[in-house]
Each structure stands twice: as structure tokens, then as C-alpha cells.
Amino acid sequence: MENFASAFLAAFELIVGFDPELVEIVGLSLQVSLTAVLCAGVIGLPIGAALGVARFPGRQAVIVVLNALMGLPPVVAGLMIYLLLSRAGPLGELGLLFTPTAMVIAQTVLVTPIVAALTRQTVEDLHAEYAEQFRSLSVGPVRATATLLWDGRYSLFTGLLAGFGRAIAEVGAVIIVGGNINHVTRVMTTTIALETSKGNLELALGLGIILIALAVLVNAAVMSLRGLSAQATV
Amino acid sequence: MRHATAQQPIRRPQEAASIRPATVQALTFQAGGQTLLDGLDLALDRTSTTVIMGPNGAGKSLLLRLLHGLLTPSSGAVRWNGRAPDRAVRRRQAMVFQKPVLLRRSVLGNVTYALKVQGVARGARRTRAQAALADAGLAALARRPARVLSGGEQQRLALARAWATRPEVLFLDEPTANLDPAGAHVVERMVAEIKDRGTKIVLTTHDLGQARRLGDEVVFLHRGRLVERSPAQSFFDQPQSEQARAFLSGDLVL
Amino acid sequence: MTLFKRLGFVLGAVALAVVAQPIDRAQAQDDRYIIVQSTTSTEASGLFEHLLPKFERMTGIDVRVVAVGTGQAIRNARNGDGDVLFVHHTPSEYKFIADGHGKRRFDVMYNDFVIVGPKDDPAGIAGLDSVTKALTKIAKSGAPFASRGDDSGTHKKELGLWAQTDVNPRQASGNWYRETGSGMGATLNTAVQMGAYTMSDRATWLNFGNKKNFEILVEGDPRLFNQYGVMVLNPEKHPHVKEGMAQAFVDWLVSQDGQQAIANYRLKGQQAFFPNAD
Numbered sequence: 001m002e003n004f005a006s007a008f009l010a011a012f013e014l015i016v017g018f019d020p021e022l023v024e025i026v027g028l029s030l031q032v033s034l035t036a037v038l039c040a041g042v043i044g045l046p047i048g049a050a051l052g053v054a055r056f057p058g059r060q061a062v063i064v065v066l067n068a069l070m071g072l073p074p075v076v077a078g079l080m081i082y083l084l085l086s087r088a089g090p091l092g093e094l095g096l097l098f099t100p101t102a103m104v105i106a107q108t109v110l111v112t113p114i115v116a117a118l119t120r121q122t123v124e125d126l127h128a129e130y131a132e133q134f135r136s137l138s139v140g141p142v143r144a145t146a147t148l149l150w151d152g153r154y155s156l157f158t159g160l161l162a163g164f165g166r167a168i169a170e171v172g173a174v175i176i177v178g179g180n181i182n183h184v185t186r187v188m189t190t191t192i193a194l195e196t197s198k199g200n201l202e203l204a205l206g207l208g209i210i211l212i213a214l215a216v217l218v219n220a221a222v223m224s225l226r227g228l229s230a231q232a233t234v
Numbered sequence: 235m236r237h238a239t240a241q242q243p244i245r246r247p248q249e250a251a252s253i254r255p256a257t258v259q260a261l262t263f264q265a266g267g268q269t270l271l272d273g274l275d276l277a278l279d280r281t282s283t284t285v286i287m288g289p290n291g292a293g294k295s296l297l298l299r300l301l302h303g304l305l306t307p308s309s310g311a312v313r314w315n316g317r318a319p320d321r322a323v324r325r326r327q328a329m330v331f332q333k334p335v336l337l338r339r340s341v342l343g344n345v346t347y348a349l350k351v352q353g354v355a356r357g358a359r360r361t362r363a364q365a366a367l368a369d370a371g372l373a374a375l376a377r378r379p380a381r382v383l384s385g386g387e388q389q390r391l392a393l394a395r396a397w398a399t400r401p402e403v404l405f406l407d408e409p410t411a412n413l414d415p416a417g418a419h420v421v422e423r424m425v426a427e428i429k430d431r432g433t434k435i436v437l438t439t440h441d442l443g444q445a446r447r448l449g450d451e452v453v454f455l456h457r458g459r460l461v462e463r464s465p466a467q468s469f470f471d472q473p474q475s476e477q478a479r480a481f482l483s484g485d486l487v488l
Numbered sequence: 489m490t491l492f493k494r495l496g497f498v499l500g501a502v503a504l505a506v507v508a509q510p511i512d513r514a515q516a517q518d519d520r521y522i523i524v525q526s527t528t529s530t531e532a533s534g535l536f537e538h539l540l541p542k543f544e545r546m547t548g549i550d551v552r553v554v555a556v557g558t559g560q561a562i563r564n565a566r567n568g569d570g571d572v573l574f575v576h577h578t579p580s581e582y583k584f585i586a587d588g589h590g591k592r593r594f595d596v597m598y599n600d601f602v603i604v605g606p607k608d609d610p611a612g613i614a615g616l617d618s619v620t621k622a623l624t625k626i627a628k629s630g631a632p633f634a635s636r637g638d639d640s641g642t643h644k645k646e647l648g649l650w651a652q653t654d655v656n657p658r659q660a661s662g663n664w665y666r667e668t669g670s671g672m673g674a675t676l677n678t679a680v681q682m683g684a685y686t687m688s689d690r691a692t693w694l695n696f697g698n699k700k701n702f703e704i705l706v707e708g709d710p711r712l713f714n715q716y717g718v719m720v721l722n723p724e725k726h727p728h729v730k731e732g733m734a735q736a737f738v739d740w741l742v743s744q745d746g747q748q749a750i751a752n753y754r755l756k757g758q759q760a761f762f763p764n765a766d
Contacts, residue, residue: 027506035507087568087728095728097569098523098554100511133335135304136328137351138321147347151338179523179554182537197673198532199698221499 003202010206011213022207026214029187032100032174033167036107037115040163044112045156048119049145053127063120069113074106078173081106085177098179103187106173111163118159122152161222165215188214253314253323253402254280254434256301260310263296263458270296272458273310282450283435285466289481292455294438295332298405301436302329314403325352328401332408334392341383342367342376345395352399362398370394370424386417393424397433404428406437410444422447442482446470454478521550522571522733525564527641528671530574530716531555533691533760538753543740549733557640557671565589568726571734574718574741576689577641581717589726590719591735594742597750597761598715601645602693603706604676605631605685613685619709620653627655630664632684636675637667646687649711676702689714691760716761718742741765 014022051063083089085097085105096102126148134144149156171189178185180194188211195204258276262269271293278284278301286294299305301312303319314323337344345363354362367373370390375383380391389409396404406425410418418441425448429435439445445452449466454475462475473479530536531553540551554564558575565573566589573590575581584590603613603622611629613622626633635657636643650657657665666684668675672692679686680700688696693704706712718741720734740746747763754760 027509031506031509031511034503035511038503038507086564087726089567092568093728098552104511130335130337132299132304132331136302136324137348138324139351143351147337179552179556181523181552181554184521184550184552194532194673196677197528197671199673199676199696201677201698203697225499 003205006202007205007209010202011209012206014206014210022210024183025186025188025191026210028100028185029168029189029211030214032103032187033107033164035104036111036167037160037164039104039108040111040115041160043108044115044163045119045149046145047112048116049123049149051116051120052123053141053145053148063117066113066117066120070117072110072113074110074170074172074174075176077109078106078176081109081173081177097177098181098185100178100185102177103174103185106177107167107170110170110173111167114163114166115156115159118162119149119152119156122155122159123148126152157222157225161219164218168211168215251315252280253317253326254278256312256314256403258301258310258312261297261300261307261312262309263293263300263305264308270458271300271307274460276453276460276463278434278436281429281432281434283429283437283448284451284453285445285449286436286438286453286455287440287445287481288455288461291457293458294455295407297453297455298329298407298436298438302327302405304329325399326401327403327405328396328399329405330389330392330396330407330409332411334388336380336383336388336391338381339379340376341372341378341380341391344380344391345398348395348399366394366398367391369397369427371420384417386413386420389413389417389421390424393421393428397424397428401433403434403436406435408438408440410439410441418444442470454481456481519730520548520733521552522730522737523569524551524553524572524574524737525561525570526553526555526574527558527561527576528555528673529576529642529689529692532671532673533689533695533755535691535750535753535761539741539746539749542749543737543746546740547733547736549736551737557636557638557642558644559639559641565721568721568728570721571729571731572718572720572737574716575641576714576716577644578715578717580641580644581719585719588724589722591722593717593719594738595764595766596716596718596741597747597763597765598713599690599761600707600714601642601687601712602690602704603685603687604679604693604702605705606683607701607703609705610683611685614705616706617709619649619706619711622706623650624653624655626685627653627657627660627664632664632666632682633657634675634679634682634684634686635665635667636672637669638671640671642672642687642689645714649687652711691755694755694758694760715764 051059081102082097084091085094085102086092130148139147169189171193174187175190175193178190180186180190188207192204192207195207256278258274261271261274263271274297286297288294296305300307301319303324312319317323337347339347342363345366346359349359349362364373364376367376370393372387372391372394375387380388383391409425410421413421422444425435435448437448446466452464452466452469453460454462454469456477462469462473462478464474469478470482473482532555536553544550554570556564558577558580561573561575562580562584564570565584573584581593585593603619605613611626611631613625616622635646661667666682668678670678672688673696675686676688676696677698680698680702718738720731720738721729723729723731742765747765750761750763751759
């Protein structure tokens with residue numbers, strides 16, 4: 001228990017001291033993960049919506065694969081992106097390996113299935129309710145999809161939040177494609193891994209506490225939005 | 235329609251031929267190996283209110299959906315002035331479901347959405363929607379999320395939304411089934427006003443009183459067949475068929 | 489506008505502002521950076537944090553260190569993912585050059601490996617001069633030994649030492665010989681928890697913060713010598729290599745300035761690395 005006490009103390013000191021390195025690391029973590037979630041939204045929302053509305057042969061198989069990909073191990077995603085971005089790989093020319101951009105790509109790969117799968121579920125449920133009304137109003141498929149996405153926006157927000165949680169918390173992918181380079185690709189989770197390997201367990205745990213606090217903060221913010229708008233979602 | 239009548243007579247300048255009257259020929263619908271509607275022949279005139287009645291499972295809602303083109307018949311045909319109920323025809327109709335399907339947005343947003351789908355210009359949507367809400371007595375609730383309204387208010391909103399698009403034909407599936415008498419009364423008054431503005435009403439109901447109050451003619455279904463079709467007055471006073479008599483006296487359950 | 493909408497706008501604006509920042513600051517500075525594939529021991533010991541600012545101040549070149557095991561660093565470099573290789577397993581380094589991946593290799597510095605273990609020393613190896621004798625005693629006693637097991641420089645070194653004994657530790661894998669498959673720090677954490685002996689480079693051990701009741705038991709055997717080498721990747725094989733900047737870094741490391749900077753680095757009051765460039 002002593003460890004925990006000193007971990008909290010370490011976290012407290014880091015926050016109160018407004019340690020510039022910590023600010024940089026937290027900032028990069030947020031930036032990489034938020035950008036990844038944004039990209040995953042741009043890719044995953046339309047895919048999920050299309051899967052929720054359209055009926056085509058093989059759709060069930062696509063859904064099964066998508067749901068399975070939600071559990072894609074970050075290390076595997078990282079490895080795939082590494083092989084893709086390595087100088088010896090097909091996209092090596094871009095020189096993106098060991099940059100924050102590579103981390104965004106890897107996290108986008110991790111988050112997109114979550115966003116797409118949850119979007120599919122939300123849109124499909126909503127579509128079951130709206131389908132007759134849409135047909136009655138002669139709403140075309142594109143507008144119907146847009147309507148479903150808008151009306152499902154609070155649930156979809158939760159999906160994006162789940163994606164953000166996965167992105168901000170994972171270490172396996174970013175450490176491979178980012179390289180944990182000081183001041184360049186070092187984020188909260190890779191710092192925690194590094195401090196743990198240095199045996200600085202209190203500091204590592206302190207960083208972990210800050211990470212959790214950050215996640216709680218983001219979730220609370222989004223939930224308060226949902227709460228304030230709960231009437232509209234009934 | 236208190237406010238709208240003076241300002242907004244029904245205008246459909248863009249529409250060429252009316253979609254009324256309608257004919258139904260040998261209409262059959264099968265699902266899961268069962269014949270749910272069996273060879274219906276029917277003609278619906280331009281303006282009178284048609285009440286579809288019958289015990290549970292008679293096929294009332296099904297007929298409504300086939301008329302509106304929500305379902306495709308297994309055989310036979312529905313023709314609106316010669317045209318199948320495709321998208322263009324459906325656009326000139328509207329339907330209110332037993333459990334109203336309201337979008338997760340404001341009361342006003344629900345109405346403007348329908349107008350937007352119909353291609354009403356942005357500027358006109360709001361005015362028209364607000365007029366329709368005023369007619370439905372919902373003006374004060376325009377900003378509320380639609381899905382927190384009471385059952386009666388929701389039904390009125392669905393009706394206002396349908397009416398805002400100025401349909402030539404309005405389908406109502408058990409419009410007051412879940413409402414208390416006061417709520418039902420308001421809805422009936424709205425339906426009567428919409429009819430007075432020249433819209434053809436087709437509704438299903440279990441409520442004999444409602445059928446009497448609103449109906450010009452009654453189409454009586456039993457086990458997927460058309461058993462009787464009469465002017466409302468004579469249907470209630472002198473039902474022709476055995477089943478209708480039993481139904482009216484409360485003996486016919488299925 | 490409702491409170492909800494207002495809050496939403498504020499949050500959205502903040503999120504967008506965060507996302508819209510240029511994500512890679514140094515990339516904006518005209519690619520004035522090189523990537524060094526190096527080992528955990530140099531990074532975890534804090535050496536780079538001591539050295540790099542000096543070089544960066546002087547040249548304006550940003551040095552980005554990817555710290556992984558020597559084996560992985562070499563593999564990354566073979567793929568061309570980097571400009572400089574800075575590791576500690578000389579035979580592998582020469583192989584790397586022989587295969588055409590690297591230019592000339594330079595000795596940079598050395599330190600040594602140590603055998604650490606619990607203070608109560610169940611195998612009784614404390615103070616032995618011979619590391620092979622110590623390893624043999626550990627094997628005989630059946631006391632746990634934590635191996636990196638990750639193809640790192642330290643791991644290769646350890647296997648090389650076992651090869652000089654009569655023991656084949658791989659046969660005891662999962663028994664008393666435990667391969668963590670992790671970096672030095674993680675392996676030390678594991679060893680401390682299991683009460684297992686392990687071999688560490690001195691710098692990582694000095695900087696390790698979770699020693700508990702562990703201490704250095706065997707040191708000073710010449711066979712525990714730990715040489716670091718550095719080289720620029722061969723631009724003929726890997727055309728994107730920033731040869732000029734990379735060579736500048738290597739040249740600085742082996743220059744008098746660089747060597748002095750290495751010598752000056754102190755970990756807990758002790759010199760961690762000893763410069764030995766020609």
C-alpha cells in the first residue's frame with residue numbers, strides 16, 4: 001500500500017508542478033488519440049451505417065469479421081503498420097515510421113473497427129424502428145443513412161468514446177511504430193512502460209493515475225453532454 | 235384548421251394528375267406460407283373517409299400498408315389513378331402509424347424533416363411546420379424533444395407532420411388506440427378537419443364510435459377476405475353479413 | 489442555444505484545436521533530424537538524455553533514439569528504418585556491415601555486465617572472480633535465473649557465457665532458467681519479484697529504481713566486458729539515409745568532445761560508460 005500512496009504523491013507532484021515534459025507527453029497522447037478517433041469516425045461511421053442499412057450477400061460475414069477486429073491486439077496492429085511503413089515495406093518511401101503520424105495510423109486501425117461495429121449496431125436498431133416511416137415518406141437511402149446517423153448521434157458518441165479509450169490506453173501499437181522517441185513520439189503509455197522498465201514504479205503508477213484521471217475527465221464531459229440531452233434520446 | 239384555413243388552401247400546382255381514385259384488384263398477400271389477404275377487390279373514391287374494420291388478424295393494417303405501397307402484394311394490384319404506389323405516389327400520401335415513429339429531434343424538427351424530404355424550400359419549411367403545429371395545438375411544445383411528449387401529443391405530432399405535407403391521401407392505423415378519451419377526441423377533431431380540407435382518409439380502428447363519427451363508408455374484413463362494404467350508416471344500422479353482425483354485437487372475436 | 493449545445497461546441501472546439509496542431513514539430517523544421525536505432529541500456533541509463541542536448545545545441549540536428557534490444561535494433565536497421573546503429577554486440581555489428589547494411593563501425597565506449605541477485609545468495613556466488621563458475625553454481629543449486637530471452641545484446645552475451653560452461657540452460661527453460669522475453673528493466677523487475685539471479689549491464693542496474701534486496705554479486709571478470717559500437721547505415725543500400733547528419737553524429741561521438749561527454753556522465757555518482765574510441 002505504501003507504493004500506492006507514493007504513486008498518488010508522484011501523480012500529485014507531477015500535476016501540481018505542471019511539469020513541462022508531462023504537459024508535452026499528455027498533449028501528444030491526446031493529440032494522437034483524438035486525431036485517430038477523428039480518422040476512425042470518418043472511416044468507420046459510413047462503413048458502419050452502410051452495414052446497418054444495406055443488405056447484401058456476405059454481410060453477416062463482414063459483421064462477424066468487424067466484431068472480431070474490435071479485439072485486434074494492438075501489437076498486431078502495430079506490427080502490420082510497421083511492416084507497411086518500414087523503409088523495406090510498400091509505403092517506406094513516405095518516411096512515416098517513428099513519427100506521430102505513424103502512431104495515428106496505427107491507432108486508427110485499432111479504433112475504426114470499434115466505431116464501425118458500434119455504428120452498425122446503433123444504425124441497424126434505429127433503422128428497424130424508422131424503416132416504415134422512411135418508406136412512407138419516400139426517403140432515399142442516402143438521406144435515410146444520414147438521418148439514422150444524426151438520430152443515433154448520442155449512441156455513436158459513446159462508440160467514439162470507447163474508441164478513444166482504446167486508443168489512449170494502448171501501448172503495443174504506438175511503441176512499435178512510434179519508437180517511444182523522447183520529445184517526438186513519447187506518449188503517456190510508452191512513458192509508463194519506460195518508467196516501469198527503469199524500475200521507477202511509483203512514477204509509472206503516478207503517470208497511470210493521471211492517464212486514468214484524463215480518461216475519467218473525457219468520459220465525464222461526454223456523459224454530461226448525454227445527460228443534458230437525455231430527453232432527446234429516449 | 236383554425237389558422238391555416240384562411241392562409242393556406244391546399245395547393246399542388248406542381249402536380250399534374252391526381253392520384254385518386256384508387257382501385258384494388260384481386261389483392262393477395264402471403265407471408266410464411268399463410269395467405270393473409272385473399273383476393274380483395276375494392277374501389278376507393280376521391281374524398282370520402284373509408285374505415286377499415288374487422289377483428290384482430292383480419293388484415294386491416296396489412297391492407298393499409300399495401301395501399302400505401304409499404305408492402306408489395308404477392309399477386310393482384312393496387313392502382314392510384316392507374317399508377318402503382320411507387321415513391322412518387324407515396325409522396326402525395328402520408329401515413330400515421332399506430333405507434334407513431336418520431337425522430338430523435340425537436341417537435342418542430344420532426345415536421346420540418348418531412349417537409350425537407352418533400353423538397354419544400356428551406357424558407358417555407360419553418361412557417362409551414364409552425365402552422366401545422368399550431369393546428370395540432372403543439373405550438374408551445376415546438377422546441378421540446380419529440381420523444382418526451384405524452385402519447386396523445388405524440389400522436390398529434392405524427393398527424394401534424396403528415397398533414398404538413400398536404401397529402402392527397404392520409405392513412406391512419408389505429409390512430410387513437412393508445413390514447414385516453416380526451417386525447418382521442420383531439421385527434422378525431424384533427425382528422426375531421428383534414429378531411430374537410432379535401433384529403434382522402436383511410437383508417438383502421440377498433441373503436442365503433444370512432445368509425446361512426448369519422449367514417450363515410452366501412453370496409454369490413456374477416457380472415458383476410460373482404461366480407462362487406464357499405465356506407466357507414468347502413469353498416470352500423472343494418473349489417474349485411476353474418477360476421478359483421480357478430481362483430482358489432484361483440485360476439486366475433488376471430 | 490441550449491446549454492448542451494454550448495458545451496458541445498466548446499468541447500468540440502477544444503478537441504479540434506488539439507487535433508489541428510502540427511503533430512510532428514520537428515518535421516516542420518526541414519527534416520533536420522536523424523533516427524538512431526539503439527539499445528534499451530543506453531536509453532534507460534539516461535546517457536542519451538545527457539549526450540543529445542549537447543550535440544543538438546551544437547549542430548541543430550535533432551537526434552531521435554529508438555531504444556529496443558540490440559537484435560531488434562539491428563533488424564530495424566536492416567530494413568533501413570534509421571540512420572545510425574548504436575548497439576552492443578560486436579560480432580552482430582560486423583555481420584551487419586559485412587552484409588552491406590552499414591558503413592564503417594567505430595568503438596564508442598564500454599562498460600561491463602554484472603550478475604545481480606538477492607542478498608541472501610542461495611547459490612553462494614557472491615564475490616566469485618569467474619562468471620562461468622558463478623553460472624555453473626547457479627545451475628547446480630537450481631536457484632532461478634532470469635534471462636532476457638529477447639535476442640538482445642545482453643541476451644546474446646549471456647548465451648555466449650553459458651556456452652563456456654558445461655550447462656545448457658535451455659534444457660532448464662521454464663524450470664530454474666526463466667526467459668522473460670523482455671527488456672532489461674522488465675527482466676530486472678521480474679527477477680526481483682522471483683528472487684532470481686540475472687545479468688544486467690551496469691548502467692541499467694545503477695539507474696534501476698526497484699532494487700529491493702538485490703545487489704551486485706559478481707563483477708570484474710574480463711569476460712563481462714561490454715563494448716558499444718556505432719555506425720552509419722550504408723546509403724548505397726538505404727538511399728534515404730541522411731548520411732551527412734548521421735556521420736556528423738557518429739564523428740562527434742568518437743571525437744574528443746563526445747568522448748569527454750560520455751566520460752562525464754554520472755549515474756548515482758558513478759561513471760556508467762567508459763569512452764574508448766580509437
